[in-house]
Structures are given as structure tokens and as C-alpha cells.
Amino acid sequence: xxxxxxxxxxxxxxxxxxxxxxxxxxxxxxxxxxxxxGLPTHIKTVAILPFDNQTAEPAxxxxxxxxxxxxxxxxxxLRIASEATADAVVRGTxxxxxxxxxxxxxxxxxxxxxxxxxxxxxxxxxxxxxxxxGKTLWQRGGLVVDGEYTPPLEINGRQLALEKLVNDIVDxxxxxx
Numbered sequence: 316x317x318x319x320x321x322x323x324x325x326x327x328x329x330x331x332x333x334x335x336x337x338x339x340x341x342x343x344x345x346x347x348x349x350x351x352x353g354l355p356t357h358i359k360t361v362a363i364l365p366f367d368n369q370t371a372e373p374a375x376x377x378x379x380x381x382x383x384x385x386x387x388x389x390x391x392x393l394r395i396a397s398e399a400t401a402d403a404v405v406r407g408t409x410x411x412x413x414x415x416x417x418x419x420x421x422x423x424x425x426x427x428x429x430x431x432x433x434x435x436x437x438x439x440x441x442x443x444x445x446x447x448x449g450k451t452l453w454q455r456g457g458l459v460v461d462g463e464y465t466p467p468l469e470i471n472g473r474q475l476a477l478e479k480l481v482n483d484i485v486d487x488x489x490x491x492x
Contacts, residue, residue, distance in 0.1 A: 353489035354391065354403070357447055361393040362401035366439070370412035378477060379409060379439070386481035391488055403452065404444045405484070411438035414469050416461075435472035436461040437480065443488055453487035 363384045368376045383405055387393045398404055418432035442454045460483065462475025 354393075354443075354452065355445065355448070358402045358445065358452075359394060360396035360401045361387050361391075361403045361405060362396055362398040363387065364398060364404060364406040366406070367408040369408060369410050372412050372414070375409050375412060375437070378473070379407075379437075379480065382477040382481050383484060386485050390481075390485050402445070402447055404446060405441070406444065407439050407441040409437060409439050410457075411436070413437075414473070415466075418463060430466050432463055433466050433469070433472065434461050434463050435469060435476050437473075437476050439480065441480075441484060441487075443484070453484075453490070455483065455487060458483060 363380050365376050366379045384395060387405065388395060393403075396402075413434075413436040416434040416436055417430060418434050420428050420430045422428045437460050439458045439460075440454075440456045441458055443452045444450070445452050458480070460476045460479040462472035462477075462479065464470075464472030464475070
């Protein structure tokens with residue numbers, strides 16, 4: 316199915332309206348050619364450096380790096396490269412990890428309190444650095460992401476926090492018009 320046909324269907328079968336919308340969007344600067352999702356057009360490759368981990372949870376380094384790599388490849392269309400050859404570098408530090416912040420609890424008839432919801436919270440410093448231009452493209456210090464979970468499923472909360480982290484990084488990268 317052609318793009319015009321899909322647009323025509325989206326606009327209730329009106330081919331002239333679809334053509335008008337398409338031609339207007341193609342003529343506006345910045346509305347096409349999203350190479351790198353808002354990053355400068357010369358950014359085609361990225362190195363994801365292992366995040367420094369200042370917490371007591373060693374698995375976070377790998378989990379954060381893997382989540383960021385997946386987002387850079389899948390959502391921004393960048394190829395992974397070594398630090399020496401990459402156009403850009405993503406680096407950061409995990410400064411805090413709180414795996415069991417209390418959100419909700421309830422007491423039963425005998426007064427026994429049971430925790431029903433908890434929150435995982437990660438605090439990080441993140442930077443996307445353009446190696447070709449020698450400048451920071453996006454940086455966020457003290458970035459806090461969290462995810463709620465039902466005990467004892469901390470891993471579910473951590474996964475939600477990682478999803479929020481990559482959303483923030485991708486949004487930051489895409490804001491570099």
C-alpha cells in the first residue's frame with residue numbers, strides 16, 4: 316500500500332486533503348529526514364560506555380547499559396561502535412538506587428501491616444557527547460526515574476524505571492534540533 320493511499324484513507328478518502336497535508340509537511344523545514352532522531356545528521360554511530368555504578372547493586376551497570384543500547388539502536392537508528400570510532404558517546408553514573416521505597420500498605424483485622432506497593436528509584440547523571448564536534452549534545456545530572464511494583468517483584472519496578480530512563484535519554488537526544 317502506498318504512502319499516499321494510506322494518507323488518503325486516514326483523511327476519509329479525500330485524496331486532495333491527503334495530498335495537501337503531505338505536500339505541506341514535506342515543504343516545512345525539519346519535517347523529514349529524521350536521521351538519528353533529532354541528533355545532528357553526522358551522528359550515525361554511538362558508543363555506550365559502561366555506566367559508573369556508585370550503588371551496592373552490581374547488576375545495574377549491565378542493565379542500564381543494555382537498556383540504553385537497545386534504545387539507541389531501535390529508537391534512534393544508530394549503530395553501535397567502539398568509543399574510538401563512534402560519532403557520539405553515551406556515558407553516565409548511577410549515583411543512587413533505592414529498591415524498596417514504601418508506597419502503600421494495609422492492616423488486616425488483627426492489626427498486622429502488609430506492604431502492598433513499593434517503588435524502585437534510580438538517580439543517574441547521563442551525557443551524550445558528540446566526538447566529532449567535541450561538545451555535549453545532551454546532559455542531565457540528577458535524573459531520577461522510578462517504577463512501582465507489588466512486593467516481592469522488585470525486578471518489575473526496576474524494568475519500569477529503566478523504560479523511563481531510556482525515554483528520557485531518547486527525548487533528550489531528539490530535542491537537539
